[in-house]
Amino acid sequence: MTPENAAWFADTFDKLTDNIGRALLGKTDVIRLTLVCMLAEGHLLLEDAPGTGKTALARAIAATVRGSHNRIQFTPDLLPSDITGVTMYDQNTGTWNFHKGPVFASIVLADEINRASPKTQSALLEVMEESRVTVDGVRHEVGRPFMVIATQNPIEQAGTYKLPEAQLDRFLIKASVGYPDRAAARQILAGSANPDRTQTLQAMVSTEAVAQMIDLVKDNHVDEAVLDYVQQLSEATRDDHETTLGVSTRGSIALVRAARVLAAAQGRHYVTPDDVKALAGPVWAHRLALSAEAEFAGSTPAQVMGRVLNAIPAPQLRGVG
DSSP states (O other): OOHHHHHHHHHHHHHHHHHHHTTSTTOHHHHHHHHHHHHTTOOEEEEOOTTSSHHHHHHHHHHHTTOOEEEEEOOTTOOHHHHHEEEEEETTTTEEEEEEOTTOSSEEEEETGGGSOHHHHTHHHHHHHHSEEEETTEEEEOOSSOEEEEEEOSSOOTTOOOOOHHHHTTOSEEEOOOOOOHHHHHHHHHTTTSOOGGGGOOOOSOHHHHHHHHHHHTTOBOOHHHHHHHHHHHHHHHHOTTEEEOOOHHHHHHHHHHHHHHHHHTTOSBOOHHHHHHHHHHHHGGGOEEOHHHHHTTOOHHHHHHHHHHHSOOOOOOSOO
């Protein structure tokens, strides 16, 4: 990745952020995290109260990249075929035809994902990992870009199923939209006659351009010292006295992928330890499992991540750029 490539990437990234920000007011940080997730070919888990703009975020991203958007409301009676699609026999032609499910879209909003049974949740595992669906032995590609934005309600837990660690590990980033600040809230209320601001958004880039950005950022330089730093951090999460499950190899790879995107979004053709520090919490905290004693004492994965980042010294890069 050249400095010129990085400058173009950063300029495009900022334009996408500003455009989405017209629909999701006062939430620049979560918008940038979501774009980092999409351009790293990852998936996003949002844990938030109802009515904070999760659906608006998904719609705004799809509109900005001229992509498609589907929303799946997860319920206890939802079947795997309701997500992936089903093969049906056509009596007129005498052939079996595949009818695509709602997972075939650029941005898929899996609303209240923890309300569906584990069997239905598992229908997402293959498509989240490999961007394809296998039905009746036939593989179907979902296209690029492809991102699942799954939501959980942290308040109401009755009738829900906890996401298994294997599925949590497939979400690149976990974040929260949160409530807007007072200035943004006042602006939202002023436009309450037309609350869906996503309908007025203009597409900034095509899905082909997004795919080009995804391929371009894969070549962003990561120094050996940074890779070693990521490995030391991941090992520290496994060795921490409060964790029973630390960061997996998939999690370490996810952090490097996300750091490449964040560096390019800031106009750099190389990754620094600060990129790793900025993303370690959003990328790793949801992958940690704490011991029962630690949870009873009130510890959180975020606190473990903070302790790990303070304990492992960041490398000093020289001669980069």
